[in-house]
Amino acid sequence: MNTSTPRPKGVIALRGLAVLQALAIAWMAAALLGQDPPKSTVDALRSARAEDDRSDDLLAKAKPMVEPAPERATTTKVSEPHSERTPFVPPAGSIVLAIVRDDSGRVPRHARLSLRLENTTEILERQDPDARGVARFAGLAPGSYELFANCDGHREARVSFTCAEGTPPQRLELRLVASWILGVRFETSDGRAHHELRKEWVKRDRRFFDLHVSAIATRWEPERDFPLSSLRDNFYGLGLWRNFSTMARPEFLPEGCIEYLELEEREPLWVSAALRHRVLAKQRVEPTQSVVVFKIDEAELFAQLATLRVRIVDALRAQPVPGARVELSDQQSGGSGEVTDAEGRIELRHLRPGWLVLSATKDGASTSDLRVQLEPGEILDLGDLPIRATQSVSVRCEGLPSDAKDFYLWAIALDPPPHAALKSISHRAISTGGDGFRFQLPEGRYALRATGAGGASLEIDTRALGAEPVVLRLAPEAAFRIDSRAKGEAIEMAISDASGRRVARYVLSFDRPFEIWSLPGPHKIELTGRDGVTVVREVALPPEGLNVQVP
Amino acid sequence: MTRLQIFVALESVVLLVLGVMWWSRVDVAPSESGSPSPASLAHSPAAETSAPLRSDDAAQVDRRELEPVTSAPALDPVLSICVAGTVRNERGEAIAGAWVGFENDERTESGRSTTSGAYVVSGLTRGAWDVSASAEGYAPIEERRELDDRAWQSVDLVLRPWIALPVRFVDREGRALAPESLVGHMDELQLLATEQPLAADLRPAEDQRISGLSLGSWLRTSNAARKKSKELAAAGIAGELRLYREPPVVATLLYRHLRIAEQRVEPGQHELAFALDPADLAAKQGRVRLRLLDVATSVPLAGVTIRTSGGPRSSATTDETGHALLQDVHPGIVLLDAFLPEHEMLRMHVRVSAGDEIDLGELRLSRQVQLKGRVLHADGSPARGASITWTAVEARSWPAPLDTRITTSSDRDGRFTILAGRRRYVVFARSAEGARAFGLADNADPSFQEIVLRLAITSRVRLSYDDRASRGSLLVVESAEGLPAAEVTLDGARWNRRVDLPSGRYVAKVFDMADVLVSSRPFEVAGSSLELTLP
DSSP, X not given: OOTTOOOOHHHHHHHHHHHHHHHHHHHHHHHHHTSOOOHHHHHHHHTTSOOOTHHHHHHHHHSOOOOOOTTSOTTSOSOOOGGGOOOOOOOSSEEEEEEEEETTSOXXXXXXXXXXXXXXXXXXXXXXXOTTSEEEEEEEOSEEEEEEEEOTTBOOEEEEEEEOTTOOOEEEXXXXXXXXXXXXXXXXXXXXXXXXXXXXXXXXXXXXXXXXXXXEEESSOOOSOOOOOSSSSOOOSBSEEEOTTTSOOOTTSOTTOSEEEEESSOOOEEEEEEETTEEEEEEEEOTTXXXXXXXXXXXXXXXXXXXXXXXXXXXXXXXXXTTOEEEEEOSSOOOOOEEOOTTSEEEEEEEOSEEEEEEEEETTXXXXXXXXXXXXXXXXXXXXXEEEEEEEEEEEEETOOTTOOSOEEEEEEOSOOSSTTEEEOOEEXXXXXXXXXXXXXXXXXXXXXXESSSBEEEEEEGGGOOSSOEEEEOBOOEEEEEEEOOTTOOEEEEEEETTSOEEEEEEEXXXXXXXXXXXXXXEEEEEEOTTSOEEEEEEEEOTTOEEEEEO | OOHHHHHHHHHHHHHHHHHHHHXXXXXXXXXXXXXXXXXXXXXXXXXXXHSOOOXXXXXXXXXXXXXXXXXXXXXXXXXXXEEEEEEEETTSOBOTTOEEEEEOSXXXXXXXXXXXXXXXXXXXXXXEEEEEEEOTTBOOEEEEEEEOSOSEEEOOEEEOXXXXXXXXXXXXXXXBOOGGGGTTTGGGEEEEEESSOOSSOOOOOSSOOOTTTOSEEEEEGGGSOHHHHHHHHHTTOOEEEEESSOSOEEXXXXXXXXXXXXXXXXXXXXXXXXXXXXXXXXHTOEEEEEEEEETXXXXXXXXXXXXXXXXXXXXXXXXXXXXEEEEEEOSEEEEEEEOOSSBOOEEEEEEEOTTOEEEEEEEEEOBOEEEEXXXXXXXXXXXXXXXEEEEESTTOSSOOOSOOSOOEXXXXXXXEEEEEOSSEEEEEEEOTTSOEEEEEEETTSTTOOOEEEEOBOEXXXXXXXXXXXXXXXXXXXXXXXXXXXXXXXXXXXGGGSEEEEESEEEEEEEEOTTOOEEEEEEEEEOSSOEEXXXX
């Protein structure tokens, strides 16, 4: 019997196929299990499958994520022979790559990204995207995050994401949609733009430098002035008001305008021209409009300006104080002030209406910080305003954490100011290191209030203080978590504690959450709407805080 | 069916299952999904940034999120290759706030480490990158790394702490010098750490930045953060020498480019003290004499205040005859400037020798004449917001700095206007994206209308030179027409080892410390990076 009968060709081919398939199975199984494939297998398959970088990725995938050892660093090269490449081992925490584009797919100029944990207000990180519109966040702890992008001329874009232990790098995309840019032009009846006339005005009186008319957009027709504010201009209403002093002229601005309203939705609106809180003119604006022009003559504008007269006197001797420096400005503007005459008198003209901060000083004596309310076109004579010698008051805040970031300590005069148009406002303390703070206060009675990293309040009389610092014992505070949904309504919100002392006052025109801290206990929240009607809410602030939705 | 056939069939089934598992894990990988390769991305950055994102990007994100923990996502057309890692010290502790930069001939991409030391950098391509990292309290590092073509790669970095040596300035008797006695000099004093003592003074420069030579850095107390500045000043410390390597080193005290004192820093040393006499420093200051005249009428320009730029300024006002004498001028190169209501502004560099008086003679200024220009992109469209600088050609009788510290920008039509004189100017334009152009504006010619500058992508010219042999030399790159295009001080600093130029023919001129031309070599830039070896 011939045992050496040649095998049929089909059997040989089948055996060859069996061997090849076995090799392929071994190679793929090894790759999927994260082991180096047997060299012979690799060699055998090399002819069938070109060298593929993805094998490395697969190898990396199968390895457990470990904290990279510091020794594995500076001197090792990333790129080594193909079979020995260092696998990608992500650093601890999660990685997020965010790509920002505008609605036409381009990289927007001057975009800014902010990252925060969801349901919190603190910004963890801010980044300007690179030239490709990419921002990169590494080392993120597990949690739910919110990333939002802002860019002039565009609505805010937001995206939420979650990082869990070992989440692979995430790629997010934020698309910025163009805002409704409504150019605003203020001009006289003969067509001369206010911004061109301002140079002439400033030559006449440097106080005209602060003479800005703002545009305020609302969904309703304003029937009265807006709420008062100590800021330079009122930024109430919908969208953002960009005046010419805030930035270079952007390219999307309509011709003939250097100021504009940046609005989210195209909808019928009312736009008011306002000098601080005073409404000078208003117009209905249609969604298709790109420019709104207000005709306001110089005479009409200047008629709103007020005059203040006051005589500065020495509180102790009741004598006029010549040469006292009197400063009057909003909370954002500065100035060198003006000096009283030989009789201690001064007249300040061309003052914008609304709230201004008034102070008078001479040789270490001063008034307490005061706010004066000026009506449009008013000539207000405050009569005599006393100044008193100031003294240094040291305060120690017991229980202040060494890492406290947002701690505030104020003193507010309790003695009533000498005129009904005046109101005492708070002095801010200067940190002297650790838990120490210092005030420089005119003699008198004050309420001290601490907040932000423990709260406390205490009444003092500077004339009765000894050499030792005043001690404030901080107690845990609770938060009013305000969820403002004012939608441009300009709702005035005032919160007072059980003693009737003002904790905070805000004019809410924006839609975002924020926190106000106070000591737990009964509080009163007063909300005044655009109709001037005030609603009072009596609430108890529990230690765990209180959610307050406005309106 | 034979056993062999059954075996082969079973193998086929197993292979099919494995195949499904295989492709389900790798189908987000590059190349076959149609994503551009890293190499193609590298050559078309503009297309990348302007191309809208594909609609399937979101789908990719979802798939990646379902992948196992350690998986690496695919190469992304926008993100390109990403590198992530940690920055730590030698003890393995995380360094927060470290800046990590990846630089090649085409661009720099960077990231900053978080509190856990983690950083991520995107937009990289396959090839060699210079990786640098720096953080407060640590010596900066620079390494060359090679990236392959994987979408995600790791680069961990280790920084070593710098050695901070407080420095005091004392009088001859060893008493601390009162800060008031050094007013006017303090900002011009600096410490340089080198391996060997300096053989000569440094090359004079307007901005006497010396970190390219130093084995460390110098922090003036007044430049420290406010709190630290107060602490250092209260302790009588003038500044801090931060060494990036272990001593021994030689610390040289410089007054601008002039050597004042030197001492050896030994291992274990904790502080440095230099004896200084403010009168000696004052004696090294110079004087500048000049006369200003109207070029057309030769009428003296009286009442013009001339100042020196930077630091504590010297100034003088011209008298009725147009003469002015600036005293107490720091030695080295200073920029004189003066604004005149109707004449062109004076803006020129002068070299002041230690303790010497220099007479510039008569400087004739013309009435202000508008110099108009236009900046265009390579495709001919107007380039908005390009930065424009200029320098008068006549002022370049010696290799003076090109930057006269005055700039304007092009408007939305690409137009710009300079209030200039009746002179010839070299005008430079640079876009935010780094494209450049330069050209000659002959404003001396009354028929001159406007200069048109067409921006072009630059190529990197890497400069190869011997640090020691070239110390004190200056490279001036001129166009084939003889217009100055760039200047580089050959001090070995990283940023002084390259120059970015638009395509064209150039001449590399090297001047020695005495501004004598020592070599001149033509070269051509033709759209790709090149290496230029200097003598």
